[in-house]
Amino acid sequence: MSLPQTPSFRLEGKRALVAGASSGIGLGAAVALAEAGADVTLVARRLEPITALAQALTAKGLKAAPLALDITDIAATEAAITQHGPFDILVNSAGLARHTPALATTLVDYDAAMDLNLRAAYFLTRAVAAGLIAVGKPGSLINISSQMGHVGGPDRAVYCATKHALEGMTKAMAIEWGRHGIRVNTICPTFIRTPLAEQTLAIPERRAWIESMIKLGRVGEIEDVMGPVVFLASDAAGLITGTSLLVDGGWTAD
Secondary structure, eight states: OOOOOOOOOOOTTOEEEEETTTSHHHHHHHHHHHHTTOEEEEEESOHHHHHHHHHHHHHTTOEEEEEEOOTTOHHHHHHHHHHHOOOSEEEEOOOOOOOOOGGGOOHHHHHHHHIIIIIIHHHHHHHHHHHHHHHTOOEEEEEEOOGGGTSOOTTOHHHHHHHHHHHHHHHHHHHHHGGGTEEEEEEEEOOBSSHHHHHHHTSHHHHHHHHHHSTTSSOBOTHHHHHHHHHHHSGGGTTOOSOEEEESTTGGGO
16 A cells, blocks of 8 residues: 655755744744754844844754844845845744724834834745745745734734735735745734733733633743744645634634
């Protein structure tokens, strides 16, 4: 009997770029990809934290190097991708949240969220894809979205707008680049225990609401996102594109 063979989850020989790698989900994604064998370029605005992360990873015999870059600077980002690429894998975890009631949203907060969560994500994803297409390579491009890209939430009108738009962007890019073997997906976590989420988790009534909405009854941990990142980056997800991997503990199951 001829048995099928499970595609590999390993990433040896692959080059990955992780934006927002200095903390939280981005840091977890960088560790996960490096542990799976990828050569990881760590991107963040501040050099110090990604240098420390690169040193910690290389001390374990893994491959990682820092690259200080503000991805909202589109010209600098495109130049950096051209110089250091092509990258087989992209994980864009750079993002921000400025939660206010919709009636209290300022133009400054709106523009900041849109610039990083959507505009920068668009042009970063495009730049990595362009580098792959230029050399005829396939790839896996992953944007860290949110469960809030599928539902709404209090004080999150702008944040939800950026993430819903990111979901639409992903589908369109996946359609365009599928013929090049480039897969484009999002990962949509629930509330994950990170510095970004602490501002919400520290409010008892919000914490209670969150835990009531997560069917598994607990807030997520960074480790909950690391496996999904490796999966989507690997050949094991070879027929998955234009979709969202919800890591939400059942929040959106209703």
